[in-house]
Amino acid sequence: MIDREIESLEEFDHVIEGTGSLNGWRVQSVDLSDRTEALTSAAHETEGAVFLGCRMTPEAMAAIRDGGGLVFPPVPRVPFDPYRGRLYSPEELFEGLSDGGYEATPDARSYAWFQRTKADGDVFSSMLRAVHDDAVSDALDEHLVGARVVGVMGGHKLKRGTDAYAGAARLGRALTRAGHTVATGGGPGAMEAANLGAYAAPFDDGMLSKALEMLAESPSFEPSVGDWAEAAFQVRDGWPGGGASVGIPTWFYGHEPPNAFAQHIAKYFVNAVREDGLLARSNAGVVFLPGAAGTVQEIFDHATPNYYGSRGAPTPMVLVDKAHWTETLPAWPLLTALAQGRPMERRIALVDSVEEAPAALERLTEG
Template identity: 35%
Template structure:
């Protein structure tokens, strides 16, 4: 087990202790990977014994309590959600990093799911947010030289040992992590506070080291709830797949039951390639142009939920839907977030004071 008995969130040093950039298998020597290997051995998302289930539940409860205490920093949280497959040398990665750099200038605390891709990009942006954009550009250029970490699916033999066929991929993960640590060392020594909420369900992915605090859970369901519910200032969605879609529709559910426009949490779909505004193109069963068109579907679902409960006039309905944006305009994004800032701070203060009944979004009527 990792040191949750310290009653705090993890740091990158906790998770990456044991990493050896000079060992071909150096990525697998971290304490983080050791816990992941044991997690798989114990049954993964379906623990093999009641004892293991209880031990994991105790760990996750300790993390949840540490997270609540951490959030007493009082800064509004903006979530950056998106896929783990965005390569470091892609425009999507750089765009998210630059957007996070800009959003951080307004004092928001950035939270992600703690993985690679879009999640890492957001943390890189915030890590350099006290520097000029030139420093961020140099960091992105260095990371782009190690764009991905190989294919880390199906790593283990039945006895828990690494498959020999995965050695090349494990070496790629080592190089990916070494490059991240090198770039992190160039960031300001006192880093802006940033939160990552990862899970050992996806523990094969190497831990990106750019966050200052990690609330790492065993159970992904608890992790997803922590991500979506604590992003009270709004959520920005970069391009992603199944995991991102789950988060989007958790957020849709929360806003579907919003009591009024004030408590509708901003949903911002960001991608300069219009990923969320166009459908994918296929040839012979293969995707030749990527996209997940959600603008009309999400708006229609939310309109249905709002109108079926509240019967607003057109002006009132527009107040809800104006807090949802499909855009790559940074000024529009910052304006949407700013309009919700007061409500986000108020509801966070209620949550931290244990006054949950005063938070309208927690009293959802599922009739």
């Protein structure tokens, strides 16, 4: 990971004041409109510097190029920044929700752009998606440095107001209080519940109970994403400053909006990059709640590198709900057959309830 990145105006000023040289630096999505003097000064070198999506005057752009730097200007008329240097926030993705409805938000407009361009064969659109997703991955890696990340997987159709939703929320809270960073697919259902639990972690236990009651008034994102999201923001407004967690959703599944409880959101266009990235970054293990095809796929996506050891030592896998994973969708018998006689055999567990999952995860980590 390159350590010569500038992602804010404050960082830019610090480098200029400290060294006067921008040689070899990468500057991402910083508004440099008021830094023309610094960029055109003969004392400030730009050899090998790369400016990605930075706003600047034509004079500054010419000076950078004359000094041996590269300038990739902002891309007009797209609803996202392909060169972004930071993860999304819920407020950013849902901006304009109250005034214009969900269709007016950057999240919905980015999905609409994706729908228009994903099959048009335009290499420029393909390039923008690839650059955006790579920038998001870079920001995610920077955010998770040193974190003990536990992934929580589960179905997107799980409704607010159900016992299973409340259980997933308690799981997210317990993992966060134990010092883990909860990472989910960033969407609704079990994913939202786990992110909600992480958000509730700093508060007393009564907060989560009240939040669950409030959210039950809008049990699903169907038929109205707007009402569903507004209910989440009402909870956040009632209890500001909640615990942090990560959501990793995708515009590939446009019918699944991101949830507002993941404080840090890495949203992708390419679902395969998102899926692999979520599981690969779950370095402290993964908890699999009951789900359908997507969750089954995630179980074996995670089992494969554990089986071959391609990511080093196997990481814990805890499947929750014995009946679901042995009868309804019998993934557990196949997983145990794969694990037999291999190092990953000591890193898998099947439990009945979410209350058992944190202890099982801890046991597998130590074993």
